[in-house]
Structure formats: structure tokens, C-alpha cells
Amino acid sequence: MNHKNTENKHFIFGGCDMVKIAKQYKTPLYVVSEEIIHEKINEIKKDFLQKYSNTRAVYASKAFLTLEMCRILKKEGIGIDVVSGGELYTAIKADFPMENVIFHGNNKTLDEIELAVKSDVGRIVVDNFYELELIEKVAKDLEKKVKILFRITPGVDSHTHKYICTGQMDSKFGIPLVEEILHTGIIKTQNSSNIELIGFHFHVGSQLFENTSHIKAVDILLKLIKEVKDQVGFKTKELNIGGGFGIYYTEGDDPKPLKYFVDPIMEDLQKKCKELNIFVPKIIIEPGRWIIGEAGITLYTIGSIKEIPGVRTYVGIDGGMPDNPRPALYNAQYEGVIANKIDLPKSKVVTIAGKCCESGDILIWDLKVPKLESGDILAIKSTGAYNYSMSSNYNKLTRPAVVIVNKGVDRLMVRRETYDDLISRDI
Numbered sequence: 001m002n003h004k005n006t007e008n009k010h011f012i013f014g015g016c017d018m019v020k021i022a023k024q025y026k027t028p029l030y031v032v033s034e035e036i037i038h039e040k041i042n043e044i045k046k047d048f049l050q051k052y053s054n055t056r057a058v059y060a061s062k063a064f065l066t067l068e069m070c071r072i073l074k075k076e077g078i079g080i081d082v083v084s085g086g087e088l089y090t091a092i093k094a095d096f097p098m099e100n101v102i103f104h105g106n107n108k109t110l111d112e113i114e115l116a117v118k119s120d121v122g123r124i125v126v127d128n129f130y131e132l133e134l135i136e137k138v139a140k141d142l143e144k145k146v147k148i149l150f151r152i153t154p155g156v157d158s159h160t161h162k163y164i165c166t167g168q169m170d171s172k173f174g175i176p177l178v179e180e181i182l183h184t185g186i187i188k189t190q191n192s193s194n195i196e197l198i199g200f201h202f203h204v205g206s207q208l209f210e211n212t213s214h215i216k217a218v219d220i221l222l223k224l225i226k227e228v229k230d231q232v233g234f235k236t237k238e239l240n241i242g243g244g245f246g247i248y249y250t251e252g253d254d255p256k257p258l259k260y261f262v263d264p265i266m267e268d269l270q271k272k273c274k275e276l277n278i279f280v281p282k283i284i285i286e287p288g289r290w291i292i293g294e295a296g297i298t299l300y301t302i303g304s305i306k307e308i309p310g311v312r313t314y315v316g317i318d319g320g321m322p323d324n325p326r327p328a329l330y331n332a333q334y335e336g337v338i339a340n341k342i343d344l345p346k347s348k349v350v351t352i353a354g355k356c357c358e359s360g361d362i363l364i365w366d367l368k369v370p371k372l373e374s375g376d377i378l379a380i381k382s383t384g385a386y387n388y389s390m391s392s393n394y395n396k397l398t399r400p401a402v403v404i405v406n407k408g409v410d411r412l413m414v415r416r417e418t419y420d421d422l423i424s425r426d427i
């Protein structure tokens, strides 16, 4: 990773001077390092796709999606998963190969299903049987055969914030692992000429540092695959094991290389399938945060500095919860540096306050910084995932631009919103 200092004491990211970039494009500004995205994808290729046969990797686009991101992934041969008509539309407009698109979601609308079936997405991951009926009807009307997976709730708890924990039995996601329910669903697909069930999917949670949930869930799913083979004669071709691999945000985070998650699963797979007398399914992973999280930072300009003697120093920045809702949403922690004072000793502790009318709009509670002045540039790290994609216009703040940097070259990926954009849909 390219976080080196130079003589002029500025924060360098993707080979570019972040103080210059902040002046050139203005702040707040999302900056994405193409180099880090490629590093991550290379790790996926080396330690998963090339190491193990019959595997695929799909990027969870909800983490960060733009036309250019689609183009980067397309070039790399990585698929994408989408969870809405809007994400699907973005992929379509980027000319993304539709056979490499997986469509998720716990309550897909009829319109979304029609768009997905019409555009021949590679897989629809069916979350419930209401949706199965909709797909069946749409596929019949359009005379298509739709390839689907069933999303299963494997009933494992993962160690993460409860809002990003998705694999436990009591979840809004997926089909519960209850024999009668599942068998009925499988038999429905066997009797349908417009739906082809390919296999199963699970996603246990996000920002995980331990592999135990994935391993447990694979174990449960392999037993399920055996059971449905014996009881309803269904042969599973694919097992999609979701994403959730954790990244570094702050001290104490202990991110693991991808192989820590996939090796124990892949090493045991052949053996377990042999024992169970089932075919070895294709294994698909769906990392989102892991690919893009550390590849992104956000630049802000510091404005007001309010020192309450003996209490706290609030440092006001020109963004906040509209460009990064995660601290307010689930108490997410971040690290930041002062981009124009990267090598000065950190003698102060301050609180980074967003500019919204909410006391909860605080991006970092206690950040060690050098002595600050208004006009300094703050860079918050690891904001690549679930920042731009979760951004809003609260307080009618305009969304930041996104700049992509690579080996010292910068280019605009998404332009900054304008005031006119803010009212462009008002009647």
C-alpha cells in the first residue's frame, strides 16, 4: 500500500499528493486508489481463483458502485452482485457482461425482477417463495429460463455488530433451514420449465475477522446438499458462500488475508463431498468491503475549531454523516491524518464533528492530531466501502466528487453534485 510520506510532508495516496488533490477538486472528496483495488483482486486470483478449480469471485457492488468501478471489474474478469434495480441498471449502462451478474435482495419488486429477467442476469438469488412465484410468472411471460440459487439462513451467529449480522436463524434474509419449507421450494423448481435451481447461497455477516462462521455454514450447507440429493433428488452445482471478510479501520482490527477464510473451506471440500457422496459444487465468494474498503479515503477541510476548556475540542469539517453515515448508524470507528501535517508530532486529541444538525454527527471521537489550524486537510482512511454508496443529501449537502488515483495520476470518476442537482427532481 502506498501511504508514504515525502519531503514536503504531505499525505501521499495512490502516488498523488492529497493536499494538492484537495485543492484541485475541492472537499469533501472521496479518493479511490485503483492500485489497491488491483492488489486485492490479484490476491483473489492468486489465492482463490487460480489456486482452486471451479471457483468464481463476485464483487458485492452495494459497497461502492459507479460505471468506472464496473469497467475495472469487467476488465479483471470479476463478476458483480446487485441488490436493486438501480444497481442492476448501473451494470447494464456500464456494458457489464450480464451472465456475470448475481441479483440479490430480500424483497425484489416485480419491476426489478422483470428488468433482471429481460437482461438475462446470470443468477437470481431467491430469498423467499413469494419471489419465486414472481420470477416464475415473469420468466413464463418472457419465455425465458432463469437460473436461480436459494438463499439459505444457515443459523450461525457471527461476531459483528447485530445490524450487519445476517446468517442467524432470526433474520429478515433467506429461507430458514426447515426441511418441509425447503423441500417444497425445491420441488416447485423441479416442476417448473422456466426456472432452473443451480444451488444455494448464504451470507453470514460483514466485517468478520474470524473464519468460523463461514466454515460452520459450509458444513451445514454440505449436509443440506446431501440431504436434498437423497430426499428430493436435487443435484447442487453451486454453493455461494457470500462475503463479509473484514478490513482495517482502527487499532485493534485484525484483518486476515483471504486465504485464511477460503483455505480451510477449500482444503476440506473435496474430502467432505467424498464422505457425503455428493458432487463437489462450484464455490463462489462475494467480497464487497474487502475489495474496496481500504482503497478509499475521504478528504475534508477543517473549519471551526472549538476548544471547551477541560472538556473537549470540536473540529468542524465540511462533510459528515451525509457522506459517511456509518459512525451514526453503527458506531463505526475510523482513523484519520492531517494530510498537510503528516509528519508533525501528534500532541492534541480532538473530536471530528460533521456539519449536520445532529449531535450524533461525529465522525471520530478522539483523534490524535498535531496542532491544528482552520484550512488544514483531514484524510479519513478506509472509507471506500459503504460511504459513497450510503451517502445522502441530508441538510441539502451536495454529495462529494469521487477521484480515482493510480501511480501518481488522478482522474475524476464521479463529479460533485451541484445545488441544481439537489432540486432537479422537484416539481
Ligand SMILES: *Cc1c(COP(=O)(O)O)cnc(C)c1O
Binding pocket: 060, 062, 063, 081, 104, 203, 205, 206, 207, 242, 243, 244, 245, 286, 287, 288, 289, 290, 385
Ligand atoms: C453485503 C453482502 C455481501 C458483501 O459483504 P461485505 O461485508 O461487504 O463483503 C455479499 N453478499 C451478500 C448477499 C451481501 O448482502
